[in-house]
Amino acid sequence: MSPNRDSQAKVTLEDLLRLKRCERPPAEFWARFERELRQKQLAALVVRQSWWQRRPRVLRGMARLHLPLGATAVLALTLFTLHYYEPVDPHVAMSDRGDEALAPASVELANPVAARDSDRAVASGHALASAAEASSAQVAEADSSAAVPAPTAAASSAGSRPWLDGAAGEVRQPLTPSARYIAANLAAAEAAEPELVSATLGPTRGFQARVIPVRTEVMNNLTAPVPGRAMRNNRLASYQGADSGYLPDPALSTSGRERLSRYLSDTALNESISRLGLRGDSLSFKF
Amino acid sequence: MNLSKAITKTLVASPERQQEADSDWVVVQRVQAGDVAAFDALIKKYRERVYAVIYHMTSNREDAADLAQDTFIKAFQSINRFQGQASFFTWLYRIAVNSALTHLRKNRLRTFFSFDQLHEEDKTAEFIDVLTDKNGADRATFVNELQEKLNEALQKLSIIHRTVVTLFEIDGLSHQEIAEIMNCSVGTVRSRLHYAKQQLQSELQPYLRA
Numbered sequence: 001m002s003p004n005r006d007s008q009a010k011v012t013l014e015d016l017l018r019l020k021r022c023e024r025p026p027a028e029f030w031a032r033f034e035r036e037l038r039q040k041q042l043a044a045l046v047v048r049q050s051w052w053q054r055r056p057r058v059l060r061g062m063a064r065l066h067l068p069l070g071a072t073a074v075l076a077l078t079l080f081t082l083h084y085y086e087p088v089d090p091h092v093a094m095s096d097r098g099d100e101a102l103a104p105a106s107v108e109l110a111n112p113v114a115a116r117d118s119d120r121a122v123a124s125g126h127a128l129a130s131a132a133e134a135s136s137a138q139v140a141e142a143d144s145s146a147a148v149p150a151p152t153a154a155a156s157s158a159g160s161r162p163w164l165d166g167a168a169g170e171v172r173q174p175l176t177p178s179a180r181y182i183a184a185n186l187a188a189a190e191a192a193e194p195e196l197v198s199a200t201l202g203p204t205r206g207f208q209a210r211v212i213p214v215r216t217e218v219m220n221n222l223t224a225p226v227p228g229r230a231m232r233n234n235r236l237a238s239y240q241g242a243d244s245g246y247l248p249d250p251a252l253s254t255s256g257r258e259r260l261s262r263y264l265s266d267t268a269l270n271e272s273i274s275r276l277g278l279r280g281d282s283l284s285f286k287f
Numbered sequence: 288m289n290l291s292k293a294i295t296k297t298l299v300a301s302p303e304r305q306q307e308a309d310s311d312w313v314v315v316q317r318v319q320a321g322d323v324a325a326f327d328a329l330i331k332k333y334r335e336r337v338y339a340v341i342y343h344m345t346s347n348r349e350d351a352a353d354l355a356q357d358t359f360i361k362a363f364q365s366i367n368r369f370q371g372q373a374s375f376f377t378w379l380y381r382i383a384v385n386s387a388l389t390h391l392r393k394n395r396l397r398t399f400f401s402f403d404q405l406h407e408e409d410k411t412a413e414f415i416d417v418l419t420d421k422n423g424a425d426r427a428t429f430v431n432e433l434q435e436k437l438n439e440a441l442q443k444l445s446i447i448h449r450t451v452v453t454l455f456e457i458d459g460l461s462h463q464e465i466a467e468i469m470n471c472s473v474g475t476v477r478s479r480l481h482y483a484k485q486q487l488q489s490e491l492q493p494y495l496r497a
Contacts (some may be wrong), residue, residue, distance in 0.1 A: 013488050013495060017456040020343055023434070024335075033334065037356045044360050081417070282293060 307375030315375050318366050330359050337383045343453040344387045346438045358383040381468045393447050439492035448483035456482055
């Protein structure tokens with residue numbers, strides 16, 4: 001139905017909206033409303049508040065200070081952390097923890113090694129003694145000087161392995177059982193084959209130890225005159241002269257040959273580098 | 288009464304409102320002191336207005352009743368936090384409006400309309416008569432249709448614009464009071480009201496006479 005358009009009276013939007021004020025619920029509605037509200041009110045009184053909602057009266061006054069208090073706490077924690085922060089040397093930490101972690105069970109593993117070490121020391125002592133008795137004092141000195149480097153090598157290898165400490169290769173307690181077994185096996189291998197162990201696991205191991213000699217060799221080849229370079233220059237000169245029939249000026253030919261040999265040497269270097277494979281901590285050569 | 292409360296009260300519109308706020312503050316202080324029954328007086332005083340605000344925002348009388356009850360429960364539970372910086376009426380309206388806004392945002396896709404009966408007053412009856420043919424049979428139908436169209440037009444507005452129109456045009460609050468309730472500036476209230484009225488006028492054009 002459309003409104004009466006014949007009427008000339010003015011009806012505004014406000015008048016229409018005023019109609020909304022006249023929408024009211026019946027009287028019985030309020031009785032029900034009151035009853036339900038009373039029930040909800042009682043239910044709200046009975047419901048226990050959670051412990052975090054029940055704050056003591058003292059803390060209620062601090063509600064406005066939450067932000068500054070939190071910021072102060074964070075700042076204090078940061079300053080405390082910065083003040084007491086010390087960068088830890090992993091070797092020191094490992095040896096310290098090893099000291100603390102010495103347990104009776106690990107002694108069983110460490111004992112055979114220690115016993116072998118002591119046996120070896122005793123055996124070397126006996127050997128020295130027998131040698132001293134059997135031969136002259138010079139021979140005995142030579143033997144003893146030959147026997148001395150063994151513990152020294154052990155000490156130097158122990159320096160590169162943090163769980164081994166001391167000249168006698170005393171086994172420090174590592175952190176994990178697997179590391180403990182590895183240490184025990186290493187100590188046993190070292191006792192049985194000291195030269196092999198020092199050669200394979202000595203201080204000159206690792207990526208740099210393997211790469212640096214190769215690199216040095218290549219650099220020496222670049223700087224120092226290669227023995228075969230002169231021969232190569234001569235062969236190149238004879239080849240040029242034979243094929244083209246052109247014999248350059250000796251002075252020019254020398255410099256040209258030098259340049260050419262340098263170029264060839266660079267090519268050779270490139271080839272050698274391409275044959276040299278460097279991946280992570282591995283080094284490979286292609287022949 | 289501290290300075291901020293005094294400043295706030297000077298901003299509140301009329302002396303009637305000021306007097307009303309003072310009398311409410313006395314009752315609130317009694318409730319805060321432990322006189323729980325005093326809160327019933329506040330419920331009786333404001334229940335119709337609170338219900339009306341929520342009803343005009345939701346256009347659903349069942350939802351409006353539930354939300355109005357929840358509003359009074361929330362007000363009762365947190366009345367100790369009310370420090371009298373604004374008037375109790377503004378504070379209660381703010382709770383009601385926020386409850387309604389939360390409800391409308393949660394149930395944006397679920398809209399059921401259920402209207403209360405239109406109780407005609409003298410003034411409204413006059414312009415309803417103007418709008419109809421003054422025919423008793425057509426009048427009732429026309430009133431129902433007009434009521435539906437009005438609610439439809441209001442529901443087409445955004446929640447915020449509907450709230451501003453409801454508070455200003457239907458509940459008769461001042462711009463300053465609406466700004467306090469909706470936590471925005473008076474200028475924002477004015478611009479929202481202007482936009483909402485434009486929308487309503489275009490929707491209700493057939494019923495308007497220039």
